[in-house]
Amino acid sequence: MDKLFDFELTGQLLGLPFVLTALVVAAVLGLLAGVLGPLIVSRNMAFSVHGTAELALTGGAAALLLGWDIGNGALAGAIVAALVLGLLSRRSSDYDSVIGVVLAFGLGLGVLMLWLYKGRSSNKFGLLTGQIVGQDFASVALLSGCAIVVIGLLAALYRPLLFASVDPEVAKARGVPVTALAVVFAVMVGAATALGVRTVGSLLVLSLMVTPAAAACRITASPLKATLLAVLFAEVSAVGGIILSLAPGTPVSAFVTAISFLIYLICWVVSRVRRTRVSPA
């Protein structure tokens, strides 16, 4: 672990093309997670994101077994999962349990398919904890393409989506297509999640999709500021996590989760201190 502070080694590694690619991937992912995060948090979709991530793993495992591209398999799995979960009403009381049921079954299938796969075992492990180094040009292009589409769509849908997320009843009365937006948003989250699975892995994708936004929502109530802060926090976690992991050679996800958790803790403390100051009564 003393390698963590080996700045010389870190500096050398930073010059390598595959590391630079990884940083670009992380930066794009941080942007994507940051802009979607506050809406995910205000829609109470954290568990659904986790479910989507696990089912991206199932999709990836299926692709591995069938000899297809893992990334495309994960993307397909996540989008199918997002569609299924997005069609469920998030108001209904059994929403969480249905996610649990679907995700447990999907995960079981994934485990079976990984067991059936006879190839290199590091491919299997990569799905769980991510494999940010070794991203080829095609996957970077896929990620960037997806990011452009998702961010463009988000810009086009932003006001109705925010309305439907924080105030569904009045939004509906004002003619906002609340149900259709829920499905579209779920697909956007599914795509972003699947791309995150490749980076930080399906187990830890929440650390980018949810933790930075949850931290931001702790310290501001302005949707604009929350989005900007969530992007900042996600970038710091994703890019910072990679840089810190270089010298010790540890999995990226360990540092990404640690940084985002630390940011959350700080924001939590700040919000507690502020609240006791504002309302001493």
Add this chain to the structure above:
Amino acid sequence: MTQAVNGTPAVSLSGARLSYGDRVLWDGLDLDVQPGEFIAVLGPNGSGKTSLMRVLLGQQKLSAGTVRIGGAAPGKGNRRIGYIPQQRALDPTIAVRGRDLVGLGYDGHRWGLGIGGMRERRQRVATALEAVGATHYADRPVGLLSGGEQQRLRVAQALVGDPSVLLCDEPLLSLDLAHQRAVSGLIDAHRRESGSAVLFVTHEINPVLPLVDRVLYLVDGRFRIGPPERVMTSETLSELYGTDIAVVRVRGQIHIVGTHSDLCEDGAHHTEELVER
């Protein structure tokens, strides 16, 4: 401004019928609401008050008859309509300020980020907040506000779009007396100034009694429309409910005696308030 054309009723129902299977909520409902008119919609639970709101919002089709909002068919998200829901506690962790909630009432239904209209939006939202006296708490998270404060924001949210019809679905529920009076007063002031027609669903007429022009009283498929002094009588309500009902007026308040609990108006605690009027 989307003011109704002269002579066109703000809301018009003719021969309107709403039924689910063989259960008829109401039938043969003819009602023209003029601009600036304040209509209270009363009736026991399940009498179709909220369904009427849904019909006017275009979320529910009539089984028969026609409905017009400012002369046009009710479409989803009719821009002429402002909507105030029941007070329900908003999630305390949600990252939205009062200012944002009101802003969504102004342009939350529009696509895009709305960067072009930012200045106009800010101005309109500030004016709406000022009108309901919510300016000083407009930057606090909505989830941390009291029910009364939230409901003032709801009024601002509905009024910021300058609606010609205001639909209020039990907006006073769970508010204390002072806030009931404040919220209904704000709605009343707006309809007098801008000529919005108000349809106000409530199970409790007393807080709005001085403001009401006409009452639509729905009971079990039957209904009466008219000024409160004509509808809120022992004779009319006994006929509507099909059982013996006494309407008692105490200090300008209306109390209904002799019905089972779900249609009994629990207004006893309003006595003191009405003395002042």
